[in-house]
Amino acid sequence: MNDELLKIGQNAKAAAYKLNLLDTVTKNQVLNDFAEALIKNTDQILAENQKDIANATDMPAKFTDRLKLTGQRISDMATGLKQVAALPDPIGNIDKGWQNDAGLNIEKKRVPLGVIAMIFEARPNVTVDASALTFKSGNAVILRGGKEALHSNLALAQVLRDVLKQHDLDENSIQILHDTSHETANELMHLNKYVDVLIPRGGAGLINAVIKNATVPVIETGAGNCHIYVDKDAELQMAIDIIVNAKVQRPSVCNAAEKVLIHQDVAEKMLPSIAKALFDHGVELRGDAASQRIVSSIKPATEEDWSTEYNDLIMAIKVVDDEQQAIDHINHYSTGHSEVIISDNYQSGQDFLNKIDSACVYVNASTRFTDGFEFGFGAEIGISTQKLHARGPMGLNELTTTKYVIRGDGQVRQ
Amino acid sequence: MNDELLKIGQNAKAAAYKLNLLDTVTKNQVLNDFAEALIKNTDQILAENQKDIANATDMPAKFTDRLKLTGQRISDMATGLKQVAALPDPIGNIDKGWQNDAGLNIEKKRVPLGVIAMIFEARPNVTVDASALTFKSGNAVILRGGKEALHSNLALAQVLRDVLKQHDLDENSIQILHDTSHETANELMHLNKYVDVLIPRGGAGLINAVIKNATVPVIETGAGNCHIYVDKDAELQMAIDIIVNAKVQRPSVCNAAEKVLIHQDVAEKMLPSIAKALFDHGVELRGDAASQRIVSSIKPATEEDWSTEYNDLIMAIKVVDDEQQAIDHINHYSTGHSEVIISDNYQSGQDFLNKIDSACVYVNASTRFTDGFEFGFGAEIGISTQKLHARGPMGLNELTTTKYVIRGDGQVRQ
Structure with a gap:
């Protein structure tokens, strides 16, 4: 010693x-x-x-x-x-x-x-x-x-x-x-x-x-591969506002969102507007085959993308069959920091809140609120992503x- | 793997x-x-x-x-x-x-x-x-x-x-x-x-x-080198009862006491009775030079004794100059499980409670109470000796x- x-x-x-x-x-x-x-x-x-x-x-x-x-x-x-x-x-x-x-x-x-x-x-x-x-x-x-x-x-x-x-x-x-x-x-x-x-x-x-x-x-502390799940009952403008805020407002920090999962029933309708808003803010999009079929300027995502925290103006997008697939994906790939569901459906919100295993789970708000000051603690030494x-x-x-x-x-x- | x-x-x-x-x-x-x-x-x-x-x-x-x-x-x-x-x-x-x-x-x-x-x-x-x-x-x-x-x-x-x-x-x-x-x-x-x-x-x-x-x-969990400090203002019979209970009732467990520290002002008066009560219960005593001078049948303690958890009918005894020396000794050698002061002096009790850095700190009670059932939790998975x-x-x-x-x-x- x-x-x-x-x-x-x-x-x-x-x-x-x-x-x-x-x-x-x-x-x-x-x-x-x-x-x-x-x-x-x-x-x-x-x-x-x-x-x-x-x-x-x-x-x-x-x-x-x-x-x-x-x-x-x-x-x-x-x-x-x-x-x-x-x-x-x-x-x-x-x-x-x-x-x-x-x-x-x-x-x-x-x-x-x-x-x-x-x-x-x-x-x-x-x-x-x-x-x-x-x-x-x-x-x-x-x-x-x-x-x-x-x-x-x-x-x-x-x-x-x-x-x-x-x-x-x-x-x-x-x-x-x-x-x-x-x-x-x-x-x-x-x-x-x-x-x-x-x-x-x-x-x-x-x-x-x-x-x-x-x-x-x-x-x-501090590893944040944060997800936003756009449910079939999401309100489009709210989804756009929250996703843009969560990705763009300060991309280098751990509570910035890195992934969007979108329900297949609304992907055709909503994904083009969400992608456009992100492109307008200079965000590079990477996605699965289904999202690329809907928005051709989305680049292909690799398996590695799903577990990557970019801390940059990059976001990956995946079309999911249903909420359960979104939850399973998040519980598998997330670092357990902050996850969001955008939905006006009561039961979808409850299921997401109960089944997601992360430090902070939101309905209809930006991941960027995971912060000691925003929570009202008046200080922050870090964001713990462990359970003890x-x-x-x-x-x-x-x-x-x-x-x-x-x-x-x-x-x-x- | x-x-x-x-x-x-x-x-x-x-x-x-x-x-x-x-x-x-x-x-x-x-x-x-x-x-x-x-x-x-x-x-x-x-x-x-x-x-x-x-x-x-x-x-x-x-x-x-x-x-x-x-x-x-x-x-x-x-x-x-x-x-x-x-x-x-x-x-x-x-x-x-x-x-x-x-x-x-x-x-x-x-x-x-x-x-x-x-x-x-x-x-x-x-x-x-x-x-x-x-x-x-x-x-x-x-x-x-x-x-x-x-x-x-x-x-x-x-x-x-x-x-x-x-x-x-x-x-x-x-x-x-x-x-x-x-x-x-x-x-x-x-x-x-x-x-x-x-x-x-x-x-x-x-x-x-x-x-x-x-x-x-x-x-x-579970490491218990627990101490009982007999203050200058201790009541003798209470000291005997608590020390015997803490050592003898179930010597193999982590909340059994392993050490007695006694204030020099009362060592001459109290140590012989405390030692006799322990000998009567078949306890082997090891001690520092001062305690051996008072009770000749106490065997010499080595440096290693002060940090040993015996889990057996053995106890080590040390005469201390004052309460601060007892506190310093405990904070140095203890595993941070349970420590007791026996005292009728208000300020001595407060100082002990505030200055000892252990999971459970007692005035005038047996270390054996450090237990999920005795605390009223109805169950116990273990006794944590860490701080997180x-x-x-x-x-x-x-x-x-x-x-x-x-x-x-x-x-x-x-």
């Missing part, structure tokens, strides 16, 4: 012990001070970010766009921090409480998870977002960002750590891994003694590497666990 | 799809029929169990005692099945529901996890317990029991599967792995496409092997997940 990492794990554990006992007033004051410190240190942060940008000249524009910080982006981070300060603190909530047969008073109480590790790609804003949410929920965080963003991440974290120091709090509540090698990331995935949960944020490659390698508990612990958008509450607090007066078991 | 296992995975997934849609009345009727069928087939089950017993002549008495079935034990299993039938069904409960800013109606609904795999040792009763709880909570189960119990497990499962068939339900709701090799168990730990969660039940060796190897999500998903005793609710069910009328994201 790498000595730096071991030390970081020990430091995080020690910091978590103290964070667990920190009151909400102090936490909120610190978060507001984080915000002010970021603004105050804008020039220095931008200078460090400039080093990362200068090293990334070979990278695609999309990559450097995510990497680049500006005065506006730092100001947005500061606003985000103040929003987190204003959210209710989940720690200390009693989920339920009762008296058992022996007269013990049992409370199920919300407590921090402890030490949260995050592995993410070259997006410096994650450093600030993740620090804010883990701090507010009383957790210590170990951040391992993409190596291309290291200067930016260190600069941002240093600003936050200085604020912690000013408050006489443990700087190691927020730690950045300086060593961005794959070997060290891999060791982080095996730091069971110190890491309570690891949350990977990034593309499918990163997520799968973590699932395959980690022995620490993992929350899987948290499923769907994760806010502050999902960064906590519970413990049973039990008060007796001498009870022994009979 | 082993063909038998792949087939079992596919069968389980197909069965889970149907179980998810099954109503509570039918599930309860099936559970009651399970109970009657076990009684009716007692002779045949005992005959199969006899084969396992005959093969286990080289095993220790403790092992064959767990393996052996009797008419009474089968009758107890049947009673357990009827109790599960009588429990409330968690499936379909709405944990919360609200309308978001866009007018979407969002419900967080309890649904089955899907396919639950269990790896357990040679205890045939787990086959019936686990089948009952997973079936009631709408999950398909894949059971991989110890090879020494294979005849018994297959006989029990066949009785249950016949009942499913009589009800025109999918037999593959309950499947036993015939192949009990380590290789196949290892492949089960990697069956991510079909297994939603794996719950190992058994000793530390089994649990650690699963954590180290599994890529499917795991719920860690479930922590502490797990009942039916912990065998479920949630999905967001969202009803709109055409909303798109702005």
Whole structure:
């Protein structure tokens, strides 16, 4: 085991012990001070970010766009921090409480998870977002960002750590891994003694590497092969509006729709208008033979298309015999993120809601609503596509666990 | 991938799809029929169990005692099945529901996890317990029991599967792995496409092997290095009663206490009486130098003792400077199961409850209460010592997940 990492794990554990006992007033004051410190240190942060940008000249524009910080982006981070300060603190909530047969008073109480590790790609804003949410929920965080963003991440974290120091709090509540090698990331995935949960944020490659390698508990996030099923009783204009919104409004994110399934009874009538609306927005369409017969400019889809998350202006279309075939297709190919039925038929809607095995299942709305802010959580650490612990958008509450607090007066078991 | 296992995975997934849609009345009727069928087939089950017993002549008495079935034990299993039938069904409960800013109606609904795999040792009763709880909570189960119990497990499962068939339900709701090799168990730990969660039940060796190897999500259960801290303000008789109960009532289980920490101010006064009470119950005591100075018949404890779960009539004792030292010792050496403070001091109790990082933290009661039945859950699938998903005793609710069910009328994201 790498000595730096071991030390970081020990430091995080020690910091978590103290964070667990920190009151909400102090936490909120610190978060507001984080915000002010970021603004105050804008020039220095931008200078460090400039080093990362200068090293990334070979990278695609999309990559450097995510990497680049500006005065506006730092100001947005500061606003985000103040929003987190204003959210209710989940720690200390009693989920339920009762008296058992022996007269013990049992409370199920919300407590921090402890030490949260995050592995993410070259997006410096994650450093600030993740620090804010883990701090507010009383957790210590170990951040391992993409190596291309290291200067930016260190600069941002240093600003936050200085604020912690000013408050006489443990700087190691927020730690950045300086060593961005794959070997060290891999060791982080095996730091069971110190890491309570690891949350990977990034593309499918990163997520799968973590699932395959980690022995620490993992929350899987962000894979979104989302489907929209246009039922025989769909309203055409609603179908067009929802499909266009779900595909086009922000194609790069996990809650964008990737597939349209359409009932054979309405395919002839509706598919041309749906395809036209998507073409008008520059979307490339790929489809099965039946959809290509109806709209000849649809390109052929391969088997691989059905399980692909494009994150781009590409969509695949399939004509289905009936709703059950749509449900079976979705349960087979989906990543379990978000699926939609467009229908005015009550029973079709109920069947879809009951039979689809995904985190979020909709009748007549866009997949783009699967989001912590849209759900009203006021924050989001990611969208869980697994079934354990948290499923769907994760806010502050999902960064906590519970413990049973039990008060007796001498009870022994009979 | 082993063909038998792949087939079992596919069968389980197909069965889970149907179980998810099954109503509570039918599930309860099936559970009651399970109970009657076990009684009716007692002779045949005992005959199969006899084969396992005959093969286990080289095993220790403790092992064959767990393996052996009797008419009474089968009758107890049947009673357990009827109790599960009588429990409330968690499936379909709405944990919360609200309308978001866009007018979407969002419900967080309890649904089955899907396919639950269990790896357990040679205890045939787990086959019936686990089948009952997973079936009631709408999950398909894949059971991989110890090879020494294979005849018994297959006989029990066949009785249950016949009942499913009589009800025109999918037999593959309950499947036993015939192949009990380590290789196949290892492949089960990697069956991510079909297994939603794996719950190992058994000793530390089994649990650690699963954590180290599994890529499917795991719920860690059952490791209990439980502590009792006797504070300076403890009442002596209460301390004796609780310590004796927690150690002696059933020493082989995970919620039995393994360690006593005692405040130096009361060690001279209390330790002799506590030690005498334990010696009177045949408990071997091991301790640090300070405790040995007070009670000379305490044997020396090694560093290894502090992290050992004895599951036997052995207990280790340490004299601590103060409560903080006790808390630090527990947070360092505990498996995070159950810890107790004995104290009449309000602030000492509060500090202990707040600072100890374990699933169950008690003031003035025995660790033996950490149990699904004692908590009033009416059932128990295990005691989780991890922080994700479930922590502490797990009942039916912990065998479920949630999905967001969202009803709109055409909303798109702005």
